[in-house]
Amino acid sequence: MIEFRHMQKTFGTSTVLKDINATVNEGDSIAIIGPSGTGKSTLMRCLNFLDPPTGGQIFVDGEEITAPGCNINKMRQKMGMVFQSYNLFNHMTVIENIMYAPVKLLGLSRQEAYDRGIALLRQVGLAERALKYPSSLSGGQKQRVAIARTLAMDPEIILFDEPTSALDPTMVGEVEAVIEDLAKSGKTMMIVTHEMRLAKKVSNRVFYMDEGIIYEDGSTEQVFDNPVKDKTRRFVRRLKVLELFVDSRDYDFVGAITDIEQYCFKNRIPDKLCYGIRSVIEELCIAILLPVIPEPKINIVTEYSEKHQSAYITVSYPGSYRPGNTDDRLALQLIDVFSSYQSYDYDEKTGMSTVKIKIFTK
Ligand SMILES: Nc1ncnc2c1ncn2[C@@H]1O[C@H](COP(=O)(O)OP(=O)(O)OP(=O)(O)O)[C@@H](O)[C@H]1O
Numbered sequence: 001m002i003e004f005r006h007m008q009k010t011f012g013t014s015t016v017l018k019d020i021n022a023t024v025n026e027g028d029s030i031a032i033i034g035p036s037g038t039g040k041s042t043l044m045r046c047l048n049f050l051d052p053p054t055g056g057q058i059f060v061d062g063e064e065i066t067a068p069g070c071n072i073n074k075m076r077q078k079m080g081m082v083f084q085s086y087n088l089f090n091h092m093t094v095i096e097n098i099m100y101a102p103v104k105l106l107g108l109s110r111q112e113a114y115d116r117g118i119a120l121l122r123q124v125g126l127a128e129r130a131l132k133y134p135s136s137l138s139g140g141q142k143q144r145v146a147i148a149r150t151l152a153m154d155p156e157i158i159l160f161d162e163p164t165s166a167l168d169p170t171m172v173g174e175v176e177a178v179i180e181d182l183a184k185s186g187k188t189m190m191i192v193t194h195e196m197r198l199a200k201k202v203s204n205r206v207f208y209m210d211e212g213i214i215y216e217d218g219s220t221e222q223v224f225d226n227p228v229k230d231k232t233r234r235f236v237r238r239l240k241v242l243e244l245f246v247d248s249r250d251y252d253f254v255g256a257i258t259d260i261e262q263y264c265f266k267n268r269i270p271d272k273l274c275y276g277i278r279s280v281i282e283e284l285c286i287a288i289l290l291p292v293i294p295e296p297k298i299n300i301v302t303e304y305s306e307k308h309q310s311a312y313i314t315v316s317y318p319g320s321y322r323p324g325n326t327d328d329r330l331a332l333q334l335i336d337v338f339s340s341y342q343s344y345d346y347d348e349k350t351g352m353s354t355v356k357i358k359i360f361t362k
């Protein structure tokens with residue numbers, strides 16, 4: 001349906017996209033992930049010609065849109081775009097926002113556009129807001145209206161650029177649900193996102209972008225669970241892993257709790273397990289180790305396994321202090337409550353201790 005052949009994009013002297021080659025099939029829902037600045041948004045913008053490519057070719061339904069003389073407006077109608085900021089017209093009601101382009105560009109009658117608009121609002125759960133103005137809606141509702149407005153043009157493919165990143169965390173779910181429904185209905189989509197939860201939920205394929213190319217292209221399970229290339233593996237691992245470094249006896253543990261909670265939210269870690277992670281880190285690192293180790297340098301790595309519904313915490317610190325030797329029996333008991341496995345190792349060569357704990361809650 002869409003094919004990129006050696007597509008390039010250069011801004012002045014910097015080449016952001018070096019050599020993009022990929023085929024998007026009908027019904028594909030592709031999550032585009034990768035570090036910041038690797039050209040994910042640029043790829044979307046090249047595809048719908050908001051920023052025309054500077055080399056190579058793009059084909060849509062067999063027609064080369066990069067060919068001179070191609071009717072780009074006609075091709076653009078095949079692609080709907082949903083941005084991070086909703087870009088609704090604030091002086092129009094919700095339904096007018098949705099009716100505007102179909103009446104203007106597709107030549108629908110107002111009645112037809114209205115009927116279809118209401119049906120689409122129903123699909124995104126907002127039919128009763130049709131006559132309201134955008135200013136009275138929450139961010140999540142605005143984004144759902146923006147999706148309905150895009151669908152009103154009946155595009156063949158929808159391009160999302162970080163559709164949930166401007167939202168308050170409490171509203172991410174409602175927008176995710178709408179995008180998930182679209183994916184299930186077989187809509188062809190490309191979704192740029194930093195939310196791995198969204199990527200996993202809505203995609204059947206993933207493009208990992210790096211070094212100006214689509215560095216890895218595979219099924220969602222493969223890219224997340226078994227990436228072929230090193231850089232992809234590191235990127236994916238970093239998202240799954242939470243690293244904390246305690247470097248002062250007055251460590252800001254309150255701030256760390258926020259990091260732990262955000263990590264749990266992003267990885268959809270159940271509340272009970274999240275509480276276990278927090279408690280073990282607090283008891284082991286802050287209550288037991290921090291006061292007694294020779295230098296305040298504790299490295300804490302938490303890795304969650306969705307498959308096993310458990311988390312692994314690895315703590316390393318200087319010296320040979322064994323947490324089991326502490327007088328703080330209560331802290332030890334609390335750690336026991338949340339863990340199903342514990343080990344302790346001292347490496348004489350490096351002078352470092354390592355504690356491994358598996359957190360498991362029924
Ligand atoms: N109009 C422009 N003029 C010059 N440089 C640009 C322009 N648009 C993007 N760039 C550069 O291209 C590179 C890729 O930008 P892009 O926004 O596509 O990255 P991204 O992968 O979407 O990043 P993020 O994850 O932060 O959104 C960046 O270095 C950016 O500065």
Ligand SMILES: [Mg+2]
Nearest residue numbers: 040041042192
């Ligand atoms: Mg971007």
